[in-house]
Amino acid sequence: MIELAHDRTLTVELGERSYPIHIGVGLLNRSDSFVPYLAGSQVMIVTNETVAPHYLDTLRSSLPGHLDVRAVVLPDGEQYKTIEQVGRIWDALLEAGFNRRCTLIALGGGVIGDMVGYAAASYQRGVAFIQVPTTLLSQVDSSVGGKTGVNHPLGKNMIGAFWQPKAVVVDIATLTTLPARELSAGLAEVVKYGFIRDAAFLAWLEQNMTALRRVEPEIVAEAIAKSCQIKANIVAEDETEQGVRALLNLGHTFGHAIEAHQGYGNWLHGEAVGAGMAMAATLSHQLGWISADALERTKKVIESAGLPLVAPTGMSSDDFLTRMRLDKKNVDARLRLVLLNDLGDACVSDATPIETLRQLLDDYPRG
Amino acid sequence: MIELAHDRTLTVELGERSYPIHIGVGLLNRSDSFVPYLAGSQVMIVTNETVAPHYLDTLRSSLPGHLDVRAVVLPDGEQYKTIEQVGRIWDALLEAGFNRRCTLIALGGGVIGDMVGYAAASYQRGVAFIQVPTTLLSQVDSSVGGKTGVNHPLGKNMIGAFWQPKAVVVDIATLTTLPARELSAGLAEVVKYGFIRDAAFLAWLEQNMTALRRVEPEIVAEAIAKSCQIKANIVAEDETEQGVRALLNLGHTFGHAIEAHQGYGNWLHGEAVGAGMAMAATLSHQLGWISADALERTKKVIESAGLPLVAPTGMSSDDFLTRMRLDKKNVDARLRLVLLNDLGDACVSDATPIETLRQLLDDYPRG
Numbered sequence: 001m002i003e004l005a006h007d008r009t010l011t012v013e014l015g016e017r018s019y020p021i022h023i024g025v026g027l028l029n030r031s032d033s034f035v036p037y038l039a040g041s042q043v044m045i046v047t048n049e050t051v052a053p054h055y056l057d058t059l060r061s062s063l064p065g066h067l068d069v070r071a072v073v074l075p076d077g078e079q080y081k082t083i084e085q086v087g088r089i090w091d092a093l094l095e096a097g098f099n100r101r102c103t104l105i106a107l108g109g110g111v112i113g114d115m116v117g118y119a120a121a122s123y124q125r126g127v128a129f130i131q132v133p134t135t136l137l138s139q140v141d142s143s144v145g146g147k148t149g150v151n152h153p154l155g156k157n158m159i160g161a162f163w164q165p166k167a168v169v170v171d172i173a174t175l176t177t178l179p180a181r182e183l184s185a186g187l188a189e190v191v192k193y194g195f196i197r198d199a200a201f202l203a204w205l206e207q208n209m210t211a212l213r214r215v216e217p218e219i220v221a222e223a224i225a226k227s228c229q230i231k232a233n234i235v236a237e238d239e240t241e242q243g244v245r246a247l248l249n250l251g252h253t254f255g256h257a258i259e260a261h262q263g264y265g266n267w268l269h270g271e272a273v274g275a276g277m278a279m280a281a282t283l284s285h286q287l288g289w290i291s292a293d294a295l296e297r298t299k300k301v302i303e304s305a306g307l308p309l310v311a312p313t314g315m316s317s318d319d320f321l322t323r324m325r326l327d328k329k330n331v332d333a334r335l336r337l338v339l340l341n342d343l344g345d346a347c348v349s350d351a352t353p354i355e356t357l358r359q360l361l362d363d364y365p366r367g
Numbered sequence: 368m369i370e371l372a373h374d375r376t377l378t379v380e381l382g383e384r385s386y387p388i389h390i391g392v393g394l395l396n397r398s399d400s401f402v403p404y405l406a407g408s409q410v411m412i413v414t415n416e417t418v419a420p421h422y423l424d425t426l427r428s429s430l431p432g433h434l435d436v437r438a439v440v441l442p443d444g445e446q447y448k449t450i451e452q453v454g455r456i457w458d459a460l461l462e463a464g465f466n467r468r469c470t471l472i473a474l475g476g477g478v479i480g481d482m483v484g485y486a487a488a489s490y491q492r493g494v495a496f497i498q499v500p501t502t503l504l505s506q507v508d509s510s511v512g513g514k515t516g517v518n519h520p521l522g523k524n525m526i527g528a529f530w531q532p533k534a535v536v537v538d539i540a541t542l543t544t545l546p547a548r549e550l551s552a553g554l555a556e557v558v559k560y561g562f563i564r565d566a567a568f569l570a571w572l573e574q575n576m577t578a579l580r581r582v583e584p585e586i587v588a589e590a591i592a593k594s595c596q597i598k599a600n601i602v603a604e605d606e607t608e609q610g611v612r613a614l615l616n617l618g619h620t621f622g623h624a625i626e627a628h629q630g631y632g633n634w635l636h637g638e639a640v641g642a643g644m645a646m647a648a649t650l651s652h653q654l655g656w657i658s659a660d661a662l663e664r665t666k667k668v669i670e671s672a673g674l675p676l677v678a679p680t681g682m683s684s685d686d687f688l689t690r691m692r693l694d695k696k697n698v699d700a701r702l703r704l705v706l707l708n709d710l711g712d713a714c715v716s717d718a719t720p721i722e723t724l725r726q727l728l729d730d731y732p733r734g
Contacts, residue, residue: 083450083454087450090519090525090526091519091521094519094521094522094525095521097692118489121528122485122489122516122526122527122528123525123526124525124526124527125514125515125516125524125527125528125529125607126528126529126607147492148492149489149492152457152458152461154458154461154462155461157492158457158461158490158491159457159489159490160489160491160492161488161489161492161493161528162492162493240492240493325464
């Protein structure tokens with residue numbers, strides 16, 4: 001097994017709800033990755049049909065034998081991120097007679113993490129959970145910050161809660177079974193952190209993109225740790241998204257519209273965010289906020305991560321606008337977008353005239 | 368219209384989540400009961416088919432005309448306290464395009480309040496709501512303390528969240544349309560506050576029970592204010608039920624078992640709690656904690672409130688024990704019960720041997 005020189009641990013600072021993020025190779029095989037964070041002896045592992053064959057037995061055998069460990073295996077895919085699937089988790093908890101001191105473990109990508117987090121937030125008005133993200137996307141994004149929830153036919157992530165895990169355990173070895181397309185989708189969020197907050201990290205990513213796509217452990221660990229640190233800092237500043245946390249939505253207003261229009265799961269979340277960031281950068285350039293060179297650099301790093309720059313064929317400007325109005329970042333129907341002042345410096349703005357936005361959407365390439 | 372000499376306002380002290388409880392006659396007709404607590408211009412009133420004909424139009428016409436006010440009318444009854452009905456609220460919010468600055472108003476009894484609170488807690492990860500309880504039970508109990516949620520086929524209130532309202536508006540005029548049986552069910556919680564925490568209030572209730580059952584406004588207002596104050600003090604001490612708040616569950620472990628066994632809605636919650644408190648007092652006496660006289664006084668006040676003392680015919684000791692094990696107050700399968708040290712002094716105890724409990728259940732009268 002590949003060994004990192006040093007495992008890394010970060011802390012998300014949220015007062016009494018603070019929690020650690022452990023990053024390393026082989027953490028799934030170690031009981032001390034989990035035992036300190038269990039609320040009691042009842043443990044429910046929730047995973048999906050894709051991840052279970054690879055890692056469910058490994059995780060099970062890392063948990064001490066005296067615990068009452070159960071598992072729920074859900075179908076895989078964003079289209080199953082529904083209240084009905086969360087209901088299956090609640091059913092399993094109640095059928096097992098699990099009480100308020102049970103602990104849920106989310107073993108899988110962002111969909112599993114979001115659903116398990118929401119299931120934990122609402123079971124008996126709130127129980128403990130541990131995030132074990134197995135995709136790059138969930139390792140750098142959804143497992144940090146406490147946003148949990150499910151989709152509704154009328155909008156993504158419309159039902160949910162803020163609920164913090166007791167710990168996040170990132171085992172980089174899980175990336176060896178991740179398809180390349182999903183790795184790229186995860187890189188969308190990694191480059192996003194560079195765009196919104198850290199020009200030096202963006203430059204480092206431009207240098208190391210090939211190594212990242214080859215999953216070189218030290219480089220991947222560095223990228224995950226840096227990404228989690230940036231996100232953790234932002235979340236600590238603004239846990240419930242009243243201010244700076246909104247910057248994390250760079251590319252997401254466009255991206256959510258793409259995902260909803262295409263049907264959840266057809267475009268990966270990271271792919272939609274990749275195209276969405278390219279659209280936000282293009283708009284930022286058209287508003288005169290970033291230079292043509294900066295726009296080109298933005299597009300190049302998105303493309304080098306293996307992500308699409310263009311919007312989906314057959315998605316009209318009206319399709320975008322309809323979906324964007326329902327986006328929950330819009331307060332009192334004013335359209336708020338995350339745009340770039342510069343590379344490494346994003347801002348939230350409601351200054352875009354609707355005509356400018358429509359022109360961008362009309363002109364933007366499809367493919 | 369009946370006028371009280373003075374409207375009463377209490378505050379539930381929860382730091383930045385503190386909120387007022389306004390108690391008076393005719394508050395539903397006043398816009399200043401609601402306007403200070405609206406987060407924005409979008410308002411969704413949620414009520415049920417029983418309450419809507421009496422009070423929906425009144426509430427609507429108390430809200431300023433420039434607001435975007437919608438309404439959802441759900442079926443009435445504990446059997447509709449389900450995640451599916453909460454889903455209807457979410458559907459209505461999304462169909463109306465309501466954003467994070469919307470406000471939900473719960474107009475109805477405890478079932479409406481609990482469901483609307485949970486709908487608000489989970490809509491876009493949390494929006495504002497106002498409680499307008501229209502039954503005595505919800506006025507003195509479920510509208511104070513932030514417990515929200517729904518039932519599951521395998522247990523009552525198993526799915527939910529702690530979520531505080533922005534305000535509670537108690538209009539005593541709504542009690543004039545409340546059936547006597549439901550008034551008695553509300554009195555169960557009122558006398559409970561006397562039993563657990565306040566012997567002087569218990570004595571006052573013994574004196575004023577006839578006036579309470581006749582809904583004399585000054586007496587009812589006093590009972591509601593005192594009840595809310597006791598509950599508010601307990602909730603402020605222990606918001607998430609780690610300690611003293613558990614005392615509020617006097618009679619509820621037996622009561623929940625009765626409700627679940629009978630099918631939700633056949634016994635009213637307050638009726639089940641009435642019988643449950645009589646059972647808890649009987650057990651307290653058998654353990655030697657309260658005198659025979661105190662037990663008799665307990666039974667008499669429960670009976671004078673119009674509540675049952677006996678358990679349901681056909682509910683076996685095993686039926687009780689099976690249901691009680693699933694009760695969420697039991698941590699790691701140790702049976703925790705709220706019992707009486709004295710009238711006005713309750714405690715949480717896990718000291719009851721299972722044989723003693725079974726004997727009580729075997730001997731306890733049914734009817």
